[in-house]
Amino acid sequence: MKTILQTVDLKMIYQIGKVAVNALRGVNLTVNQAEFVAIMGPSGCGKSTMLHILGGMLKPSSGSVLIDGQDLSKMSDGSRTELRRQKIGFVFQKFNLFPTLTAEGNIRLAERIRLNGNHKNDSERRREILRLLNLEGRLNHKPLELSGGEQQRVAIARALVGSPAIVLADEPTGNLDSENSQIVLKMLQELNGKFGQTIVMITHSPEAASIAQRVVHMRDGQIVNK
Amino acid sequence: MDNLVTANLKQRPIRTIISVIGVALGVVLVVLMVGLSHGVLQEQGRRNSNVGAELLFTRPNNYGPGTSSVLSLPVQYAPKIAEINGVQAVSPVGQYLKPSNQSFGMEMVEGIDIDTYQKVTNLSIDQGKTLSEDNEVIVDPIYAKDKKVKIGDSIDLFGHKFYVSGIYQPEIGARIKIKLSMMQNLLGSKDRCSFVFVKCQTTSNQEQVATNILSTLPGNKVLFTREIQSLYEKGLPAVNTFVKAVVVVSIIISILVIMLAMYTTITERTREIGVLKSLGASKSFIIFEIEKEALLISVLGTLLGYLVAITGRWLIIKNTSLIIDLELKWLLYAALVGILSGLIGALYPALKVANQDPVKALSYE
Numbered sequence: 001m002k003t004i005l006q007t008v009d010l011k012m013i014y015q016i017g018k019v020a021v022n023a024l025r026g027v028n029l030t031v032n033q034a035e036f037v038a039i040m041g042p043s044g045c046g047k048s049t050m051l052h053i054l055g056g057m058l059k060p061s062s063g064s065v066l067i068d069g070q071d072l073s074k075m076s077d078g079s080r081t082e083l084r085r086q087k088i089g090f091v092f093q094k095f096n097l098f099p100t101l102t103a104e105g106n107i108r109l110a111e112r113i114r115l116n117g118n119h120k121n122d123s124e125r126r127r128e129i130l131r132l133l134n135l136e137g138r139l140n141h142k143p144l145e146l147s148g149g150e151q152q153r154v155a156i157a158r159a160l161v162g163s164p165a166i167v168l169a170d171e172p173t174g175n176l177d178s179e180n181s182q183i184v185l186k187m188l189q190e191l192n193g194k195f196g197q198t199i200v201m202i203t204h205s206p207e208a209a210s211i212a213q214r215v216v217h218m219r220d221g222q223i224v225n226k
Numbered sequence: 227m228d229n230l231v232t233a234n235l236k237q238r239p240i241r242t243i244i245s246v247i248g249v250a251l252g253v254v255l256v257v258l259m260v261g262l263s264h265g266v267l268q269e270q271g272r273r274n275s276n277v278g279a280e281l282l283f284t285r286p287n288n289y290g291p292g293t294s295s296v297l298s299l300p301v302q303y304a305p306k307i308a309e310i311n312g313v314q315a316v317s318p319v320g321q322y323l324k325p326s327n328q329s330f331g332m333e334m335v336e337g338i339d340i341d342t343y344q345k346v347t348n349l350s351i352d353q354g355k356t357l358s359e360d361n362e363v364i365v366d367p368i369y370a371k372d373k374k375v376k377i378g379d380s381i382d383l384f385g386h387k388f389y390v391s392g393i394y395q396p397e398i399g400a401r402i403k404i405k406l407s408m409m410q411n412l413l414g415s416k417d418r419c420s421f422v423f424v425k426c427q428t429t430s431n432q433e434q435v436a437t438n439i440l441s442t443l444p445g446n447k448v449l450f451t452r453e454i455q456s457l458y459e460k461g462l463p464a465v466n467t468f469v470k471a472v473v474v475v476s477i478i479i480s481i482l483v484i485m486l487a488m489y490t491t492i493t494e495r496t497r498e499i500g501v502l503k504s505l506g507a508s509k510s511f512i513i514f515e516i517e518k519e520a521l522l523i524s525v526l527g528t529l530l531g532y533l534v535a536i537t538g539r540w541l542i543i544k545n546t547s548l549i550i551d552l553e554l555k556w557l558l559y560a561a562l563v564g565i566l567s568g569l570i571g572a573l574y575p576a577l578k579v580a581n582q583d584p585v586k587a588l589s590y591e
Contacts, residue, residue, distance in 0.1 A: 052585050055504065057503065057504065057584040057585050057588075058585055078508065078509070081503070081506055081507075081508050081509075082506070082508070084504070084505075084506040085505070085506025085507075085508075086506070088506070090504040090505070092501075092504075092588070096497065096498075096500075096501045096504075096588070098230065098233075098498055098501070099237075100230070100233035100234055100236070100237045101230060101233055105229070105230075105233070109230055109505075110505050113502070113505045113506055113507045113511060114505065114506060158505070
């Protein structure tokens with residue numbers, strides 16, 4: 001199986017005043033294509049920092065991050081943005097939809113950014129994803145008119161625009177009730193199974209982690225088991 | 227609503243409307259103030275060039291738009307000019323620019339010697355009687371209509387009460403004319419005037435007459451009245467400076483309004499900017515989105531500015547004697563002022579937000 005994501009001795013040190021905080025202390029992680037990996041750990045263990053580095057939104061202090069063979073840690077801010085546009089899809093705990101846009105508007109905005117003027121988007125795949133996420137009848141609604149579960153499904157659909165190599169999900173069920181959590185988790189699982197979508201998900205919930213093919217535990221900026 | 231730019235503008239309608247009004251204000255300032263200054267100048271030029279006399283004798287730098295109102299030319303020049311070969315008649319005239327009594331702006335008052343004035347111009351008394359007493363004034367029909375004055379009504383000039391004795395035709399020189407001797411007394415300029423109108427025996431020899439005058443009375447200036455309008459149309463340093471100041475103020479207003487609007491909007495939408503970055507939006511994409519918002523506000527502001535300016539011009543022309551020129555060139559400049567100012571005003575907020583740390587932006591509450 002092809003390796004889609006690899007970190008090698010990944011370190012991140014935040015300088016807060018005169019104090020250096022080691023958020024990541026040499027993380028080595030490999031994720032294969034079409035794998036669904038959950039990362040668990042207590043608050044402050046470095047999960048979110050790692051997710052931001054994997055998504056190219058933070059530059060690590062040292063070590064390397066290979067996404068589909070390209071080393072993020074050696075890239076400029078512009079190149080990391082380009083790589084994020086082409087290969088990474090984010091799903092956030094708070095959904096982070098644009099409140100002024102409809103569900104479809106949110107998805108189309110992502111298409112406009114991801115496809116960068118290239119209109120050859122895969123409409124068949126788009127339709128299939130919307131069907132899978134059960135969003136076809138909700139596209140003309142604004143986020144405030146949607147339930148939390150529906151909002152998160154729109155956010156997932158948005159993350160899948162442009163067929164990213166990896167979807168990075170940051171506590172995707174953290175703001176949902178158990179029923180909607182189940183729906184969203186089931187859909188992530190289906191996306192992974194049906195489309196072979198690689199997913200790296202951060203979660204506190206053992207129930208959420210249980211649907212992943214592999215669970216990685218973090219503590220004090222390190223992976224403690226795989 | 228699938229368009230981020232229009233959706234954002236609709237999300238905060240009051241802010242959008244205020245921003246549009248801010249840009250419109252700049253456009254209105256440019257269109258109306260420039261149109262007004264040019265219109266009044268050109269109208270004044272047209273009125274002064276229509277007098278009928280061919281030549282105007284004065285001191286160097288003592289005639290034209292923006293010159294001093296002081297009567298500085300001795301009237302004794304008039305009889306000397308009358309004796310020059312080719313001259314048919316002369317008339318000394320005093321011109322004084324004073325603040326308007328009843329409306330904003332300035333108004334010109336002329337002091338004339340009615341007998342000689344009628345010999346060098348085609349002025350005739352249409353209603354009432356000619357100027358005979360010191361406390362009398364004649365006005366043109368436009369002034370009478372605008373100020374709603376009729377024969378026998380009083381007008382306050384220089385702190386004195388004058389009575390309208392007649393209404394003259396055609397519209398030449400200042401709209402209000404009093405006796406030159408009275409103006410001299412009131413201004414403390416005995417035996418002085420602003421210039422002398424010169425009527426030539428034949429219009430075809432005016433160049434020769436001008437040469438004769440200058441050779442007889444060197445160190446003075448002779449203007450051809452046919453050129454007075456173009457002299458006014460060229461404007462004058464003071465008006466040009468005023469116009470530039472209006473344009474600069476308009477640009478500053480528009481820039482500040484847009485900058486403030488965009489700055490508050492991006493601060494409010496910091497988290498959304500983080501989301502855009504997480505989606506892979508480049509700096510140029512984000513800058514372009516902010517600039518598109520500013521452009522839309524600027525275009526709407528420019529259109530509103532045109533509408534207000536055109537309506538304002540109609541109202542001013544309808545209710546006053548002021549002339550406002552709507553020149554295509556200045557309409558385009560006003561649009562440029564509105565649109566470019568908007569784009570410039572949005573640039574700093576756009577650059578600031580485009581360089582924002584995506585992680586910090588996403589954690590913004």
